[in-house]
Amino acid sequence: GALVYQYPRRTICKSGTSMRMECQAVGFQATSVAWYRQSPQKTFELIALSTVNSAIKYEQNFTQEKFPISHPNLSFSSMTVLNAYLEDRGLYLCGAAGTISNERLFFGHGTKLSVL
Amino acid sequence: GDSVTQTEGPVTVSESESLIINCTYSATSIAYPNLFWYVRYPGEGLQLLLKVITAGQKGSSRGFEATYNKETTSFHLQKASVQESDSAVYYCALTDTNAYKVIFGKGTHLHVLP
Numbered sequence: 712g713a714l715v716y717q718y719p720r721r722t723i724c725k726s727g728t729s730m731r732m733e734c735q736a737v738g739f740q741a742t743s744v745a746w747y748r749q750s751p752q753k754t755f756e757l758i759a760l761s762t763v764n765s766a767i768k769y770e771q772n773f774t775q776e777k778f779p780i781s782h783p784n785l786s787f788s789s790m791t792v793l794n795a796y797l798e799d800r801g802l803y804l805c806g807a808a809g810t811i812s813n814e815r816l817f818f819g820h821g822t823k824l825s826v827l
Numbered sequence: 828g829d830s831v832t833q834t835e836g837p838v839t840v841s842e843s844e845s846l847i848i849n850c851t852y853s854a855t856s857i858a859y860p861n862l863f864w865y866v867r868y869p870g871e872g873l874q875l876l877l878k879v880i881t882a883g884q885k886g887s888s889r890g891f892e893a894t895y896n897k898e899t900t901s902f903h904l905q906k907a908s909v910q911e912s913d914s915a916v917y918y919c920a921l922t923d924t925n926a927y928k929v930i931f932g933k934g935t936h937l938h939v940l941p
Contacts, residue, residue: 818873
């Protein structure tokens with residue numbers, strides 16, 4: 712079956728430091744990867760959508776300078792939160808779609824980021 | 828922009844009772860968005876529970892049902908008899924012209940008491 716592994720599940724970083732999270736698709740080729748964030752008391756917001764052979768599209772209020780994304784092949788993507796501060800805490804979720812997914816995203820477990 | 832509003836939780840029900848979690852949507856860029864219910868069980872990732880892409884149709888999975896009602900712009904989730912294992916967070920969601928931009932509701936935390 713199609714699975715998406717995301718790691719780490721939880722991470723804590725000091726204010727002003729950066730942390731990287733990774734997402735791996737298993738059982739299908741992830742031509743598109745979407746990264747979401749759920750801040751405390753809020754719902755999931757789309758950060759950016761990465762499609763192989765296309766430019767990464769960031770949503771309003773999110774930038775490449777703050778959330779650089781790598782999508783080097785059809786099974787892997789990573790996103791870094793640079794200079795994390797309190798407002799960056801939350802649950803970050805990757806969703807992947809591609810072959811066999813019929814335009815439906817398969818989601819990972821999420822990475823819960825705490826900032827001290 | 829598009830939005831989804833759902834029952835605020837937590838919702839607590841006893842096992843074998845019926846359940847309804849309300850969901851209404853607003854889609855400004857497309858007349859007929861695709862509608863979803865996702866579920867996140869404790870310790871697990873976000874999973875698709877059911878999906879309906881045609882107005883008037885009903886989706887069902889694991890005993891849950893939801894009907895796409897274009898007139899009331901609603902997609903309420905119902906189950907006739909819940910089980911303790913249904914305890915989870917449920918998210919109503921939609922997609923419009925971009926299949927990968929999912930607009931989520933805030934989620935409803937369901938506690939089912941044994």
